[in-house]
Amino acid sequence: MNLTIKTVLLSLLLVALYSQSATVGDSATYYTSGNQTYQYIYGSGIQDSTTLGNRDANAVTSGVQANTYIPAPTGPTPVQVTCPYNQVYDNILCQCVCIVGYYFQGADCVPYTNIVPICGKNEIYKDGRCGCDKGFFLIGNKCDICPPYSAYDLPTLSCPCVSGYALVNGLCALIYNPPAPAPKPVVPVCTINQKLVNGNCVCLENFFMIKGVCTYCVSPNYYDAQLAICRPTCSVNQVLDINTLTCICNGGFFNING
Numbered sequence: 001m002n003l004t005i006k007t008v009l010l011s012l013l014l015v016a017l018y019s020q021s022a023t024v025g026d027s028a029t030y031y032t033s034g035n036q037t038y039q040y041i042y043g044s045g046i047q048d049s050t051t052l053g054n055r056d057a058n059a060v061t062s063g064v065q066a067n068t069y070i071p072a073p074t075g076p077t078p079v080q081v082t083c084p085y086n087q088v089y090d091n092i093l094c095q096c097v098c099i100v101g102y103y104f105q106g107a108d109c110v111p112y113t114n115i116v117p118i119c120g121k122n123e124i125y126k127d128g129r130c131g132c133d134k135g136f137f138l139i140g141n142k143c144d145i146c147p148p149y150s151a152y153d154l155p156t157l158s159c160p161c162v163s164g165y166a167l168v169n170g171l172c173a174l175i176y177n178p179p180a181p182a183p184k185p186v187v188p189v190c191t192i193n194q195k196l197v198n199g200n201c202v203c204l205e206n207f208f209m210i211k212g213v214c215t216y217c218v219s220p221n222y223y224d225a226q227l228a229i230c231r232p233t234c235s236v237n238q239v240l241d242i243n244t245l246t247c248i249c250n251g252g253f254f255n256i257n258g
Helices: 002-019
Strands: 022-024 029-033 036-040 087-090 095-098 102-105 108-111 123-126 129-132 137-139 142-144 165-168 171-174 194-197 200-203 207-210 213-216 222-224 229-231 238-241 246-249
Touching: 095 102, 200 207, 207 229
Parallel strands: none
Antiparallel strands: 022 029, 029 036, 087 095, 102 108, 123 129, 137 142, 165 171, 194 200, 207 213, 222 229, 238 246
């Protein structure tokens, strides 16, 4: 008896499922429930202006039908579902979804072209793209500032140091040129009648530099600093003859017995 009841129930279930099978037409998908025929709008490709309902005039879809959909007859009597602008009813998710080319921003569907990207560090969104903010430069693959004592070079996207500076640990440092070592002092070799004083050769005491040689003036001669010579002491009415370094009489005077 139990097997017969199960067989009858299974037969009735197969008949009910067969009566709800869907048929595919040239331009739309239809399904039947009892004696009534229903039409799938979503995804059928039909462009029926009477079903545009709440669609945005600027919405662009590719083969996606308007947003009016009659759910499949798997429960209570089907009801019409109306979605907001730029949305259609998804009969799989059983909810309104954005049409092709749109995405949810809050509760609204907006086109993908309105997405503002998240720019990186020191970047700003301008003219439809991310670029370096004011005061920053594209160095390598990131926006940064040039270190002190450097200048931005656009062709190489780098910051070479200015003249006299070199890059050390990411900073431009002054190039250190150590001074040349001081030459070793040359100790002069003093000549005759000279002695070394504070690194210089000077004449010995009572000796005087005359024509490059330290000379001693023999008395009665004396050293004439103005003429840098040893000269004799001239008497009255005499003058020194530079050529002979002797005393001669003034003009009008004659040497008589000395």
